[in-house]
Amino acid sequence: MRPFDYAAPATMTEATQLLRDVAAAPLGGGTDLLPLMKDGLVEPSRLVDLRRLPGLESIEPVAGGLRLGALVTLDRIESDDAIRTGFRLLAEAASAASSPQLRNMGTLGGNLCQRPRCWYFRGGYRCFRAGGDACYAVGGENEYLAILGGDPCYIVHPSDVGPALIALDAQIALQGPDGRRFVQAEDFFVGVKESLTRETVLEPGEIVTHVELPAQPSGARGTYLKAMDRGAWSFALAAVAAQLALDGGIVRDARIVLGGVAPTPWRCPAAEQALVGATLSGTTAALAAARAVEGAQPMSRNAYKVDLARGLVERALARLMPDRGSG
Amino acid sequence: MAEGGETAGPGHVPVTLRVNGRSRSLFIEPRRTLLDMLRADLQLTGAKQACDRGHCGACTVLLDGRAIYACLALAIATEGRDVTTVEGIEGPDRLHPIQAAFIEHDAFQCGFCTPGHIMSLVSLLNAAPDPSEEQVRRAVSGNLCRCGAYPNIVKAGLAAAATLRGLRSDAAREGEDG
Numbered sequence: 008m009r010p011f012d013y014a015a016p017a018t019m020t021e022a023t024q025l026l027r028d029v030a031a032a033p034l035g036g037g038t039d040l041l042p043l044m045k046d047g048l049v050e051p052s053r054l055v056d057l058r059r060l061p062g063l064e065s066i067e068p069v070a071g072g073l074r075l076g077a078l079v080t081l082d083r084i085e086s087d088d089a090i091r092t093g094f095r096l097l098a099e100a101a102s103a104a105s106s107p108q109l110r111n112m113g114t115l116g117g118n119l120c121q122r123p124r125c126w127y128f129r130g131g132y133r134c135f136r137a138g139g140d141a142c143y144a145v146g147g148e149n150e151y152l153a154i155l156g157g158d159p160c161y162i163v164h165p166s167d168v169g170p171a172l173i174a175l176d177a178q179i180a181l182q183g184p185d186g187r188r189f190v191q192a193e194d195f196f197v198g199v200k201e202s203l204t205r206e207t208v209l210e211p212g213e214i215v216t217h218v219e220l221p222a223q224p225s226g227a228r229g230t231y232l233k234a235m236d237r238g239a240w241s242f243a244l245a246a247v248a249a250q251l252a253l254d255g256g257i258v259r260d261a262r263i264v265l266g267g268v269a270p271t272p273w274r275c276p277a278a279e280q281a282l283v284g285a286t287l288s289g290t291t292a293a294l295a296a297a298r299a300v301e302g303a304q305p306m307s308r309n310a311y312k313v314d315l316a317r318g319l320v321e322r323a324l325a326r327l328m329p330d331r332g333s334g
Numbered sequence: 335m336a337e338g339g340e341t342a343g344p345g346h347v348p349v350t351l352r353v354n355g356r357s358r359s360l361f362i363e364p365r366r367t368l369l370d371m372l373r374a375d376l377q378l379t380g381a382k383q384a385c386d387r388g389h390c391g392a393c394t395v396l397l398d399g400r401a402i403y404a405c406l407a408l409a410i411a412t413e414g415r416d417v418t419t420v421e422g423i424e425g426p427d428r429l430h431p432i433q434a435a436f437i438e439h440d441a442f443q444c445g446f447c448t449p450g451h452i453m454s455l456v457s458l459l460n461a462a463p464d465p466s467e468e469q470v471r472r473a474v475s476g477n478l479c480r481c482g483a484y485p486n487i488v489k490a491g492l493a494a495a496a497t498l499r500g501l502r503s504d505a506a507r508e509g510e511d512g
Contacts, residue, residue, distance in 0.1 A: 008365045009365070010343070010344035010345075010363060010364075010365055011343065011344055011364060011365060012341040012342060012343040012344050012364060013341060013342050013343050013347075013364035013408070013410050013411075014339065014340060014341040014342065015411075015413075016339055018339075021339035024339060025339060025341070034408070034411065036406075037406055037407060037408060037411070038388055038403075038406050041367070041388075041405075041406045041407075041408070042387045042388060042406070045386065045387065046387075053341060054364065054408070056411055058411065082400075105476070106391070106475055106476025107401055107454065107457070107458075107472065107473055107475065107476045108388075108391065108394055108401045108402050108403045108454070108476045109388060109403070109406075109476065111397075111400045111401060111402050111457075112402050112403065112406060112407070238475075239472070239475035239476075240475055240476055
């Protein structure tokens, strides 16, 4: 790693000041930033450790929902009673991420801001994502890459938590040199048509400070399913975050979001429309699953992801059927 | 140590933390990882350096009692915190029950990953003294073993948990008697 200076400010004002001046990067758990720095993919001249900022490690109830600080670790999200009770799919998503050590270190905010895992980008190729002018995965090693929303860059967003937050209609609080703002989780991620070199709406010097989970409608239940190339400690080949509101067997509200298949967490409005107003059954689940992957354009080596994602959606919906006891 | 809005480095700066129960003060660059500090500055070579990217688990240590990858932590960010390495889980002349269980159950071949696996199990048994087999498997899911000793590692973890529970209940009885 190149040399850098380090600060651990105790107030947000100081943090904002420290982040605006130079090529500074915020430090949370460091589990993505340090590998990026070791590989020379990012070279900040300053790290601003967010650990001493007040309130960023707290989980507190607000108006039927929860407010989570950006430095809450994945391990805490996995085990927190309020999250497990009211927002189960978020606990499941955190639990599916990475390894015990990484969940002990890695933070909510960091999970949302992690950079893509595309082999070419991480390997130092001058690809679109690295500011170059080509995607080497087209016709190359693309088995882990996008089937939806790619062209010209086919990264997949690696976050497990991101799809869950969109399915829960969460808001993300940002703090930057120009003050504070809130964005819907769905609008936090930036597709390849908008930018080839960043994955979120964060402006230079801006950081995620909190995530707000709103109260869920009555009869709400959700689940997160993830397919990996081994049983643990891997990124999603495909994943689904499904949150439904059920009234008897009737679906009153549905949010279906795929992970691991597109440059952003991929919401599936056509699948949601197929569910809302319908009785949740094997037939409606199969229909919604087919709708979820509509428009998929697999690359030379990743067509398997279309079937995988469809199967995951169907299985997630089966888990949420009332007699299955999932909450 | 950088306080408030001040910055430290990029040259050597003072850092104080506790390592294996002992306060240690060092001068390090902010870019020094916890793993390099332990191995090179403190000569604690139990935590191993292999991938240096959080992909293998050989560098697992405890930070405030919880398993982490030392290669992904900056030493400067551990200011004031408590680090435990495999050297610190038992006295120099004795084996910790988890170490003894690894020998008893043949839970390694080359031994390179062993300190990491042991520290992951220490972290688990601190939080869950009576783990299921599934919990043990999950606790070491962030540690690779290229020799493939996994089944015996799980057996050793379960056996060590039973031993530690026995020691605790013995200690509790002695406490009542005393």
